[in-house]
Amino acid sequence: MSDSRCKCPMAISMTGDGCRYCQPQEHIDRTSEWLNEGREEIDRLQAENEALKAGVSGLVEALEAIQKASTIKGIHTGAKAGLALGRIEAICYIALQAHRKGGE
Ligand SMILES: [Zn+2]
Numbered sequence: 001m002s003d004s005r006c007k008c009p010m011a012i013s014m015t016g017d018g019c020r021y022c023q024p025q026e027h028i029d030r031t032s033e034w035l036n037e038g039r040e041e042i043d044r045l046q047a048e049n050e051a052l053k054a055g056v057s058g059l060v061e062a063l064e065a066i067q068k069a070s071t072i073k074g075i076h077t078g079a080k081a082g083l084a085l086g087r088i089e090a091i092c093y094i095a096l097q098a099h100r101k102g103g104e
Contacts, residue, residue: 056099063092 003021020027
Protein backbone atom coordinates (compact mmCIF):
# COMPACT_ATOMS: atom_id res chain seq x y z
CA MET A 1 0.00 0.00 0.00
CA SER A 2 2.93 2.37 0.51
CA ASP A 3 4.19 4.35 -2.44
CA SER A 4 7.30 6.55 -2.43
CA ARG A 5 5.32 9.39 -4.05
CA CYS A 6 2.96 9.50 -1.07
CA LYS A 7 3.75 12.35 1.31
CA CYS A 8 0.78 11.80 3.62
CA PRO A 9 1.31 11.50 7.36
CA MET A 10 0.45 8.01 8.61
CA ALA A 11 -2.65 9.23 10.43
CA ILE A 12 -4.11 10.67 7.22
CA SER A 13 -3.45 7.65 5.01
CA MET A 14 -4.94 5.41 7.73
CA THR A 15 -8.23 7.35 7.86
CA GLY A 16 -8.69 7.09 4.11
CA ASP A 17 -8.15 10.80 3.46
CA GLY A 18 -4.84 10.28 1.73
CA CYS A 19 -3.58 11.20 -1.69
CA ARG A 20 -3.97 9.31 -4.96
CA TYR A 21 -0.92 7.14 -4.17
CA CYS A 22 -1.88 5.77 -0.79
CA GLN A 23 -5.66 5.87 -1.36
CA PRO A 24 -6.18 5.38 -5.09
CA GLN A 25 -9.78 4.14 -4.78
CA GLU A 26 -10.70 6.90 -2.34
CA HIS A 27 -9.11 9.39 -4.68
CA ILE A 28 -11.08 8.08 -7.67
CA ASP A 29 -14.33 8.11 -5.69
CA ARG A 30 -13.77 11.66 -4.52
CA THR A 31 -12.73 12.83 -7.97
CA SER A 32 -15.83 11.33 -9.59
CA GLU A 33 -17.92 12.89 -6.84
CA TRP A 34 -16.39 16.28 -7.65
CA LEU A 35 -17.01 15.67 -11.33
CA ASN A 36 -20.67 14.86 -10.64
CA GLU A 37 -21.01 17.94 -8.50
CA GLY A 38 -19.42 19.95 -11.28
CA ARG A 39 -21.87 18.53 -13.81
CA GLU A 40 -24.81 19.27 -11.55
CA GLU A 41 -23.52 22.82 -11.15
CA ILE A 42 -23.22 23.19 -14.92
CA ASP A 43 -26.78 21.87 -15.40
CA ARG A 44 -28.05 24.26 -12.76
CA LEU A 45 -26.20 27.22 -14.33
CA GLN A 46 -27.49 26.30 -17.77
CA ALA A 47 -31.06 26.17 -16.47
CA GLU A 48 -30.49 29.52 -14.76
CA ASN A 49 -29.07 30.94 -17.95
CA GLU A 50 -32.13 29.75 -19.91
CA ALA A 51 -34.40 31.34 -17.31
CA LEU A 52 -32.44 34.59 -17.54
CA LYS A 53 -32.63 34.54 -21.31
CA ALA A 54 -36.38 34.02 -21.10
CA GLY A 55 -36.54 36.88 -18.60
CA VAL A 56 -34.54 39.17 -20.87
CA SER A 57 -36.64 38.35 -23.93
CA GLY A 58 -39.72 39.05 -21.79
CA LEU A 59 -38.20 42.41 -20.90
CA VAL A 60 -37.39 43.12 -24.54
CA GLU A 61 -41.00 42.31 -25.48
CA ALA A 62 -42.27 44.60 -22.74
CA LEU A 63 -39.87 47.29 -23.90
CA GLU A 64 -41.08 46.99 -27.47
CA ALA A 65 -44.69 47.16 -26.27
CA ILE A 66 -43.83 50.28 -24.27
CA GLN A 67 -42.09 51.80 -27.27
CA LYS A 68 -45.16 51.17 -29.41
CA ALA A 69 -47.49 52.45 -26.71
CA SER A 70 -45.36 55.54 -26.16
CA THR A 71 -45.53 56.38 -29.86
CA ILE A 72 -49.26 55.79 -30.09
CA LYS A 73 -50.11 57.45 -26.77
CA GLY A 74 -47.80 60.35 -27.55
CA ILE A 75 -49.90 61.05 -30.62
CA HIS A 76 -53.33 60.32 -29.18
CA THR A 77 -53.28 61.49 -25.59
CA GLY A 78 -50.62 64.13 -25.63
CA ALA A 79 -46.98 64.62 -24.76
CA LYS A 80 -47.36 63.97 -21.01
CA ALA A 81 -48.19 60.27 -21.29
CA GLY A 82 -45.50 59.91 -23.93
CA LEU A 83 -42.97 61.52 -21.61
CA ALA A 84 -43.84 59.21 -18.71
CA LEU A 85 -43.59 56.16 -20.95
CA GLY A 86 -40.34 57.49 -22.36
CA ARG A 87 -38.93 57.57 -18.84
CA ILE A 88 -40.03 53.99 -18.22
CA GLU A 89 -38.44 53.07 -21.52
CA ALA A 90 -35.18 54.72 -20.48
CA ILE A 91 -35.22 52.83 -17.16
CA CYS A 92 -35.83 49.55 -19.01
CA TYR A 93 -33.00 50.36 -21.37
CA ILE A 94 -30.57 51.06 -18.52
CA ALA A 95 -31.68 47.92 -16.70
CA LEU A 96 -31.16 45.85 -19.83
CA GLN A 97 -27.71 47.34 -20.41
CA ALA A 98 -26.73 46.66 -16.80
CA HIS A 99 -28.07 43.14 -17.06
CA ARG A 100 -26.12 42.45 -20.23
CA LYS A 101 -22.92 43.83 -18.75
CA GLY A 102 -23.35 41.78 -15.60
CA GLY A 103 -24.27 38.58 -17.41
CA GLU A 104 -21.33 38.51 -19.79
ZN1 LIG B 1 -0.76 9.56 0.44
